[in-house]
Amino acid sequence: MTGLVVCRLAAVAVAAVLALAPLAQVHGPLRSALAYLAAAGLLLAAGAVWRLASLLGPALLVLLAGQLVAPLVRGGRVDAATPLAGAGLLLYAELASWAQERRPAVRDEPPVTRARLAVLAASVVGALALGAAVLLAAGLPGGGGLTRLAVGVVAATLTLALVAAVARRTATRPS
Amino acid sequence: MTRRPARKIAAYAGVAAVALLAGLALGRPEPVAAAAPLAVLVVAGLAAARDPQVEVDATVDRDRAIVGDQVTVQVRLRAHTAVDRLELLLAVPPGMEGPAGPARPWAVALRLRAGEERTLPVTLTCRRWGAYLLGGLQLRAHDRLRLLTWEQPLDRRAPLKVFPEPQALRSLVRPFETQAATGSQVSRHRGEGIEFADVRPFLPGDRPRSINWRATARRGVPWVNERHPERTTDVVLFVDSFVDVRGERASTLDLAVGAAASLAGAYLRQRDRVGLVGFGGFVQWLRPGSGQAALYRLLDTLMETQVFATVAWKGIRHLPPRTLPPKALIVALTPLLDERAVAALFDLLARGYDLAIVEVSPMAGAQAAAGGWEPLARRLWALERETLRHRYQRLGAAVVEWTQGVHLQQVLLEVEASRRHARLAPVGGAAR
Numbered sequence: 001m002t003g004l005v006v007c008r009l010a011a012v013a014v015a016a017v018l019a020l021a022p023l024a025q026v027h028g029p030l031r032s033a034l035a036y037l038a039a040a041g042l043l044l045a046a047g048a049v050w051r052l053a054s055l056l057g058p059a060l061l062v063l064l065a066g067q068l069v070a071p072l073v074r075g076g077r078v079d080a081a082t083p084l085a086g087a088g089l090l091l092y093a094e095l096a097s098w099a100q101e102r103r104p105a106v107r108d109e110p111p112v113t114r115a116r117l118a119v120l121a122a123s124v125v126g127a128l129a130l131g132a133a134v135l136l137a138a139g140l141p142g143g144g145g146l147t148r149l150a151v152g153v154v155a156a157t158l159t160l161a162l163v164a165a166v167a168r169r170t171a172t173r174p175s
Numbered sequence: 176m177t178r179r180p181a182r183k184i185a186a187y188a189g190v191a192a193v194a195l196l197a198g199l200a201l202g203r204p205e206p207v208a209a210a211a212p213l214a215v216l217v218v219a220g221l222a223a224a225r226d227p228q229v230e231v232d233a234t235v236d237r238d239r240a241i242v243g244d245q246v247t248v249q250v251r252l253r254a255h256t257a258v259d260r261l262e263l264l265l266a267v268p269p270g271m272e273g274p275a276g277p278a279r280p281w282a283v284a285l286r287l288r289a290g291e292e293r294t295l296p297v298t299l300t301c302r303r304w305g306a307y308l309l310g311g312l313q314l315r316a317h318d319r320l321r322l323l324t325w326e327q328p329l330d331r332r333a334p335l336k337v338f339p340e341p342q343a344l345r346s347l348v349r350p351f352e353t354q355a356a357t358g359s360q361v362s363r364h365r366g367e368g369i370e371f372a373d374v375r376p377f378l379p380g381d382r383p384r385s386i387n388w389r390a391t392a393r394r395g396v397p398w399v400n401e402r403h404p405e406r407t408t409d410v411v412l413f414v415d416s417f418v419d420v421r422g423e424r425a426s427t428l429d430l431a432v433g434a435a436a437s438l439a440g441a442y443l444r445q446r447d448r449v450g451l452v453g454f455g456g457f458v459q460w461l462r463p464g465s466g467q468a469a470l471y472r473l474l475d476t477l478m479e480t481q482v483f484a485t486v487a488w489k490g491i492r493h494l495p496p497r498t499l500p501p502k503a504l505i506v507a508l509t510p511l512l513d514e515r516a517v518a519a520l521f522d523l524l525a526r527g528y529d530l531a532i533v534e535v536s537p538m539a540g541a542q543a544a545a546g547g548w549e550p551l552a553r554r555l556w557a558l559e560r561e562t563l564r565h566r567y568q569r570l571g572a573a574v575v576e577w578t579q580g581v582h583l584q585q586v587l588l589e590v591e592a593s594r595r596h597a598r599l600a601p602v603g604g605a606a607r
Contacts, residue, residue, distance in 0.1 A: 053182050053183075054182065056182065056183060056186040057185065057186035057189050057190060060186060060187075060190045060213075061190055061193060064190065064194060064206070064209055064210060067205075067209060068197070068205055068206055068209070071203065071205050072201065072203065072205075078203070078204060078205065079205050082204075082205045082208045082209050083208055083209075085209050086208055086209040086210065086211065086212050087212065089209060089210070089212075089213070090212045090213060090216065093183060093186070093187065093213065097181065097182075097183045097321060098321070100182075101181075101317070101321060103262075103282070105275060105279070105280065105282050106262055106264075106282040106283065106284050107282065107283050107284065108260075108283075108284040109283065109284060109285045109286065111285070111286045112259075112260050112284050112285060112286045115259060115260075115286055115319075116260070119319055119320065123212070123216060123320075126212065126215075127212030127216075130208075130211050130212050130215055131208040131209065131211065131212065132208075134204055134207055134208040134211050135204055135205075135208050137204075138204030138207075138208075148202075149199070152195070152198060152199040152207075153199065155195055155207075156192065156195040156196050156199055159188070159191055159192045159195050159214055160192050
């Protein structure tokens, strides 16, 4: 029971950091708009952690949108803090999922919890590395806008195909 | 095993797709960099996931126990593939108490390496008599990134019969009539035995050892002792399971079954023959038998007693004649609530059976009704029950009310005391 509460609180804390951090980077009327967005994101994130697992997707989208407002408004240089935001999003999502899958009646043996924490830490580190790699790749010379557009279209298409494939492959079935 | 995807797969893939499209539309890498880990985690997790293969077996350390005993269910696991998280849930039926509490399932999550074997002992405490099936399991396995869940219910159930704790009984209800075989009950007839009955003049054929020398010396002619022979008796326990009134501590059926088990053990120890009639939703009976085998047979049947709603026997008012041997003592354990049981007992009296009724009182267990009429209704109900008891007593049956908290021995003594003043009803007499 204590573990479940800790897990929920940690997820909400990470979501709060993700929601509130962009507020420091903007000023003026945009700040108040971003504050509303942060509040909505936080509410959705808390709801996803506590009761409604279906809110996880909307919560991630709103938190992600909050992260992107400042770089888009600022324009110009690539925001070097984006990998941190990506790792934070993944950390929140994993903690929220962990809180959802935990049942108070089920007692986790210590090796299970240790392994889960290790996987979580590795995922966050991997997310940081991956985010940095994406930003570095975006900064590489070579190829004009058309090439990048083509790569982006292919990547988006592959991702959508992945969504469809995953939806079909992971449907409930006896194995 | 049934495989089920986690909800987060759709959320991760959806967010990643939207972010990629946003990055494409805005011409900036930030959305892609932020959401790429979600997509990669889904792809990597699904690519690495393998169906788990786990063998599970469950055994119970015994098949018979007494209320209050602890039984151990051994759950053995053998993993052919590594399982990152395996939830194991053992169902605990009502009447049993597991480590998590009464009737709450026991569950644990563990991690198994490929080829690893584990044995998990789960101790359950028997809280109520009855026939149980232990070992209903539910398995739930997760992959490392918790993207897929495999579930499988397993039926590894083994039977367990929990008997009520026997109550120490020093004296039992004595029958009016005994059987021909030698036993422990002092017969009312006279013959060869131990218990002194009377003296009478010597007759040819009497054994010299039975001469009462003191009476002979006083009267000048030989007189002999007469004795009561020790005989067996047939006892039939009549358990009324039409209605069960549950109180805070116990129910009427719990008390009746516990008393029946104690009486059966006590009579069988006296070498009497004991039979059983379960009179309820369905009628079941055991012909009287003696010895340990009869005790186990009887207890096994008793443990399956339950309130069973059916229309098959809804019109039953009489017990089939062959279920009851002649000259049998019938000890009825009943709350006297269902009219079929009430009528059947009247019928037994009319058929001339030696009947003792232990009325397991439902008064304490009945819930109080709302409103100011409750005390009056309760008094009227008590009067009705008193009238019913009186009708039985007029026909020669001993009826004693058994309230919760009173020892069965005290009730039996009251039954025995009231039987001293009771007479058997004439065969074919008016029953109601």
